[in-house]
Amino acid sequence: MSDFRFLSRALPAALLIAGALLAGPLAAKVAPGDLVAPIADYKIWVTQETQALRDKTQGFVDAIKAGDLARAKALYAPARVHYERIEPIAELFSDLDKSIDVRADDFEKKEADPAFSGFHRLEYGLFAKNSTEGLGPIADRLIADIRELEGRIKTLTVPPEKVVGGAAALIEEVAKTKISGEEDRYSRTDLWDFHANVEGARKIHELLRPLTTREAPKLVKRIDANFAKVDKLLESYAAPGGGFVSYEKVTQKHRNAMRGPVNALAEDLSKLRGTLGLD
Amino acid sequence: MDRDQPRSPARRHLLAGAAGLAAAAALPSGGQAQAQAQAQPPAPAEAPLLIPFEGVHQAGIATPQPYAGLVAAFDLLVESRGELRELFALLTDRARFLTQGGRPPELDPRFPPADSGILGPEIKPERLTVTVSVGASFFDERFGLGRLCPPELVAMPDFPNDALEAERCHGDLLLQLCAETPEETLHALRDIIKHTPDTLSLRWKQEGFASTHGQRRSKPIGAGRNLLGFKDGTANPDIADAAEMARIVWCDGPGWMAGGSYQVVRLIRNYVERWDRTPLGEQQAIFGRQRDSGAPLGRSDEFDDPAYADDPGGARIPLDAHIRLANPDGRRGLASPLIRRAFNYSNGATLSGQLDMGLLFICYQNSLRDGFVAVQQRLNGEPLEEYIKPFGGGYFFALPGVQGPDAILGDTLLREAGISALPTQKEG
Numbered sequence: 195m196s197d198f199r200f201l202s203r204a205l206p207a208a209l210l211i212a213g214a215l216l217a218g219p220l221a222a223k224v225a226p227g228d229l230v231a232p233i234a235d236y237k238i239w240v241t242q243e244t245q246a247l248r249d250k251t252q253g254f255v256d257a258i259k260a261g262d263l264a265r266a267k268a269l270y271a272p273a274r275v276h277y278e279r280i281e282p283i284a285e286l287f288s289d290l291d292k293s294i295d296v297r298a299d300d301f302e303k304k305e306a307d308p309a310f311s312g313f314h315r316l317e318y319g320l321f322a323k324n325s326t327e328g329l330g331p332i333a334d335r336l337i338a339d340i341r342e343l344e345g346r347i348k349t350l351t352v353p354p355e356k357v358v359g360g361a362a363a364l365i366e367e368v369a370k371t372k373i374s375g376e377e378d379r380y381s382r383t384d385l386w387d388f389h390a391n392v393e394g395a396r397k398i399h400e401l402l403r404p405l406t407t408r409e410a411p412k413l414v415k416r417i418d419a420n421f422a423k424v425d426k427l428l429e430s431y432a433a434p435g436g437g438f439v440s441y442e443k444v445t446q447k448h449r450n451a452m453r454g455p456v457n458a459l460a461e462d463l464s465k466l467r468g469t470l471g472l473d
Numbered sequence: 474m475d476r477d478q479p480r481s482p483a484r485r486h487l488l489a490g491a492a493g494l495a496a497a498a499a500l501p502s503g504g505q506a507q508a509q510a511q512a513q514p515p516a517p518a519e520a521p522l523l524i525p526f527e528g529v530h531q532a533g534i535a536t537p538q539p540y541a542g543l544v545a546a547f548d549l550l551v552e553s554r555g556e557l558r559e560l561f562a563l564l565t566d567r568a569r570f571l572t573q574g575g576r577p578p579e580l581d582p583r584f585p586p587a588d589s590g591i592l593g594p595e596i597k598p599e600r601l602t603v604t605v606s607v608g609a610s611f612f613d614e615r616f617g618l619g620r621l622c623p624p625e626l627v628a629m630p631d632f633p634n635d636a637l638e639a640e641r642c643h644g645d646l647l648l649q650l651c652a653e654t655p656e657e658t659l660h661a662l663r664d665i666i667k668h669t670p671d672t673l674s675l676r677w678k679q680e681g682f683a684s685t686h687g688q689r690r691s692k693p694i695g696a697g698r699n700l701l702g703f704k705d706g707t708a709n710p711d712i713a714d715a716a717e718m719a720r721i722v723w724c725d726g727p728g729w730m731a732g733g734s735y736q737v738v739r740l741i742r743n744y745v746e747r748w749d750r751t752p753l754g755e756q757q758a759i760f761g762r763q764r765d766s767g768a769p770l771g772r773s774d775e776f777d778d779p780a781y782a783d784d785p786g787g788a789r790i791p792l793d794a795h796i797r798l799a800n801p802d803g804r805r806g807l808a809s810p811l812i813r814r815a816f817n818y819s820n821g822a823t824l825s826g827q828l829d830m831g832l833l834f835i836c837y838q839n840s841l842r843d844g845f846v847a848v849q850q851r852l853n854g855e856p857l858e859e860y861i862k863p864f865g866g867g868y869f870f871a872l873p874g875v876q877g878p879d880a881i882l883g884d885t886l887l888r889e890a891g892i893s894a895l896p897t898q899k900e901g
């Protein structure tokens with residue numbers, strides 16, 4: 195067929211996204227049992243991350259309630275990253291996800307909406323209003339939500355397709371709102387979240403590596419290469435004391451440059467489920 | 474199919490009915506063709522739906538304008554000259570497939586599908602064209618192509634009435650997608666974006682439509698109307714006249730540029746509420762044409778000569794009327810050597826509750842200086858400016874055509890730059 199010929203003739207390895215479309219296995223060979231170990235390992239990791247989320251958020255909440263603005267500001271991004279890493283799982287609980295991580299955009303009245311809560315509501319108070327005033331009850335609700343989340347995750351049977359699909363979902367988050375700088379608009383700590391999403395996706399990719407390497411070695415190589423490109427760009431914005439510099443410091447040129455590997459990762463990671471034969 | 478294009482007075486008579494339309498597409502212009510058409514009314518025939526992809530020039534320039542148009546500007550993410558070549562090879566393959574049609578590969582349903590599916594399982598193009606052009610920034614230090622930059626290509630400057638928005642201007646590469654239906658242009662755009670995640674980054678896009686298909690509205694015949702209600706395109710040079718296109722549109726060099734054309738895209742908002750509150754007489758004076766017939770003021774037919782020689786003082790057609798400033802000579806494309814290929818756009822509402830609509834202006838010429846720039850400089854300060862606001866667009870150079878099954882877009886440029894035509898690798 196003519197279109198096949200055109201595709202395969204010209205597609206270069208470096209650009210080869212469509213190649214995987216063509217080369218995609220017609221039937222996956224991964225037995226369901228093969229996924230048991232990586233999924234169990236993932237669950238352990240998520241549990242650890244959830245504990246870290248709870249502990250760090252507790253510190254963050256304490257600082258707010260003590261009226262320690264500087265400390266609260268400093269603890270905002272380091273607490274959030276644990277949430278951003280496990281987003282594919284956290285998102286399974288949409289009620290909690292909304293109250294923990296909603297952005298003002300989701301409300302018609304934006305920041306003024308009384309239902310605006312969670313991390314970004316606190317971020318708004320601390321960074322835009324430069325005050326801890328009135329944030330106590332919102333902080334209390336956040337830590338309560340996170341304890342609830344921890345409890346629910348404990349009893350959760352992690353669905354394999356959510357884990358495998360989660361790698362792509364995390365990168366879609368980056369492509370959708372992190373590169374544009376819409377996520378942490380008051381604190382400009384977007385790169386912390388960006389990095390956390392990438393770490394979350396990489397964790398899944400690493401756990402699946404033995405299986406995916408067997409099924410689609412070239413896909414794995416391309417994914418590795420694009421993770422490396424993202425790392426390199428992120429490294430250039432690392433802050434001396436850990437974490438990242440303000441997103442305002444990221445040049446437009448680099449914001450554009452990030453779209454390449456991020457979009458390529460989104461395309462390639464979207465093939466993991468098919469590669470492993472998951473519905 | 475020719476019905477979308479303005480045409481010369483000599484030709485329009487044979488285009489009175491739909492049957493005549495189909496016949497006209499196949500006929501050369503001129504008296505002989507007219508005689509034949511009159512002698513033998515042709516049977517209704519489907520105009521060809523596939524526009525050839527290969528040619529000395531890219532399709533989508535001297536090609537009759539279909540209903541839907543879209544331009545999308547991109548920044549390049551490729552880092553090396555080799556990757557650049559691969560990108561052009563990929564664009565060539567996608568454009569060839571999209572414009573000529575076929576069946577996208579079917580994959581295991583556990584994978585994301587190869588195609589967006591918005592045209593169904595089989596791609597049957599209806600006059601889809603994919604036209605690729607490059608902006609001045611394409612020739613910056615990244616690929617060392619500076620010395621090959623078309624001599625007149627610069628980043629589009631700010632004209633006096635402009636309010637350019639940086640995020641709606643310029644770009645390394647521009648795709649112009651045209652087809653009979655908007656879903657086809659969107660399908661093509663999504664296909665290309667899906668195939669270029671790490672090589673092209675979307676900068677801005679604008680969709681438009683040509684109001685040329687309301688056959689009953691554009692009677693007796695001629696150009697479609699813009700959103701100010703006026704026939705737009707009437708005085709365009711005849712795209713079927715190859716000599717005229719060679720004189721006005723196609724570059725014959727230097728070097729790699731032969732067969733290409735300078736392209737100008739302007740996003741121009743029209744203040745339509747205000748326009749609709751303007752007396753008709755004033756509207757007509759602003760353009761120098763009658764709204765309903767499209768005829769020059771004081772004449773009776775859309776294709777009548779404006780005859781400025783009879784009206785040196787501007788009593789009939791004001792000296793600052795749009796058409797008179799654009800082309801003071803009055804003869805087709807003489808003082809305005811360019812072809813216009815504009816679409817209307819409509820984008821929703823502004824913050825002040827007004828309609829955001831206007832013209833997706835596109836024109837082609839072999840000299841920016843003699844074409845767009847000369848015309849725009851004469852138009853600067855025209856009375857129409859009170860009703861329009863250019864806010865985006867850019868200058869680009871439409872690459873020469875793809876000649877032969879092994880040729881790729883931009884190959885004359887790449888060859889001249891010494892970027893070798895390495896056979897591209899196949900993924901196993």
Ligand code: HEM
Nearest residue numbers: 703704705706707708709741796799800809832848849861
């Ligand atoms: C929103 C903006 C504009 C509107 C609404 C508009 C509308 C029109 C109309 C109604 C005509 C008469 C019919 C025809 O011959 O097509 C015309 C003619 C023309 N326009 Fe525009 N135009 C616009 C912008 C421009 C720009 C930016 C240029 C180029 C710099 C341009 C160049 C011309 C030329 C060359 C003619 C033909 C003049 C002749 O030979 O009689 N127009 N335009």
